Amino acid sequence: MPEITYIEAIRQALWEEMERDERVFLIGEDIGVYGGAFKITMGFLEKFGEDRVIDTPIAESAIVGSAVGAALMGLRPVVEMQFSDFIACGFDQIVNMAAKFHYRTGTSVPLVIRGPSGGGVHGGPFHSQNPEGWFVHVPGLKVLAPSTPYDAKGLLKAAIRDPDPVIYFEHKYLYRRIKGKVPDDDFTVPIGKAEVKREGADLSVITYGAMIHQAFEAANRLSAKGIEVEILDLRTLLPLDREAILATARKTGKVVVVHEATRTGGVGGEVVAVIAEGAFDRLDGPILRVTAPDTPVPFTAPLEEAFLPNADTIVAAAERLAAY
Numbered sequence: 001m002p003e004i005t006y007i008e009a010i011r012q013a014l015w016e017e018m019e020r021d022e023r024v025f026l027i028g029e030d031i032g033v034y035g036g037a038f039k040i041t042m043g044f045l046e047k048f049g050e051d052r053v054i055d056t057p058i059a060e061s062a063i064v065g066s067a068v069g070a071a072l073m074g075l076r077p078v079v080e081m082q083f084s085d086f087i088a089c090g091f092d093q094i095v096n097m098a099a100k101f102h103y104r105t106g107t108s109v110p111l112v113i114r115g116p117s118g119g120g121v122h123g124g125p126f127h128s129q130n131p132e133g134w135f136v137h138v139p140g141l142k143v144l145a146p147s148t149p150y151d152a153k154g155l156l157k158a159a160i161r162d163p164d165p166v167i168y169f170e171h172k173y174l175y176r177r178i179k180g181k182v183p184d185d186d187f188t189v190p191i192g193k194a195e196v197k198r199e200g201a202d203l204s205v206i207t208y209g210a211m212i213h214q215a216f217e218a219a220n221r222l223s224a225k226g227i228e229v230e231i232l233d234l235r236t237l238l239p240l241d242r243e244a245i246l247a248t249a250r251k252t253g254k255v256v257v258v259h260e261a262t263r264t265g266g267v268g269g270e271v272v273a274v275i276a277e278g279a280f281d282r283l284d285g286p287i288l289r290v291t292a293p294d295t296p297v298p299f300t301a302p303l304e305e306a307f308l309p310n311a312d313t314i315v316a317a318a319e320r321l322a323a324y
Helices: 006-020 044-048 060-072 084-098 101-105 149-161 211-223 242-252 267-278 301-307 311-322
Strands: 003-005 024-028 053-055 076-080 112-117 142-144 166-171 179-181 195-198 203-207 229-233 236-238 255-262 288-292
Touching: 003 006, 006 024, 006 044, 006 149, 006 166, 006 179, 024 044, 024 060, 044 053, 060 076, 060 084, 084 112, 084 166, 112 149, 142 149, 149 166, 149 179, 195 211, 195 242, 203 211, 203 242, 203 311, 211 229, 211 255, 211 311, 229 242, 242 255, 242 267, 255 267, 255 311, 267 288, 288 311
Parallel strands: 024 053, 024 076, 076 112, 112 166, 142 166, 203 229, 203 255, 255 288
Antiparallel strands: 003 179, 142 236, 195 229
């Protein structure tokens, strides 16, 4: 299998799905002539034409609303948000329209909204957020957050083929920093299924997105100290793979939940609740969370580095928990 970057995996998924299904089209700001803010759609306009690669004004509500209408008419739109922070401008169209149509009318809304998310690139409070917590509370949506090139490609292809609206958060820090082996042949990754990325017997780290890579660094350091860490990659945040969460919690009896998003109301709180309700009697210590603090993302590099969870903070939590 060839080794490609995270961003190339996303690009390949879009290209292959547009070739496979003529109903698939792209819509967003600067995605045509400019090739997208991160150049993911460079060359798409020349290949597929302006009817399927649609540049729009800076109006997220209008972009999402147009895509919802197109999906209701049988097309399969893929919306690109330049930055996931600005998805808030299309919030009503997502949570009150796209998410509710199937419940109200039985009509499918095969819509994908891609959101470059996360910090580590010194983008400040308006270009670095992780807004997944806004959407995991909304029935009717599916929310994805891949951590590897393989999952990025397979989950995006699955999302485009899915009959329901999908929010797909791609971590921009990973775009050109992470490489992995990805098959040339057609494949999808199932939505709603977590994956154990590293086996371990002493302690579980449950996380997703960019924090998977911090968890691996922490696990390697802990292994040198005799603590073997299991890493569960959620991959899908809505619906959560509760069985996989409970399985790793029961296996090790000690759990650290990690996410880059701010602490209060984050996905981690739901993971903790799942374990407390379904595996409390198998725990050998408290469930710990490692998250960003409840502040906006700082702009300056030193403050952002202090704000973001990392291998050091994961190691510290794991060592505290291992002592129980």
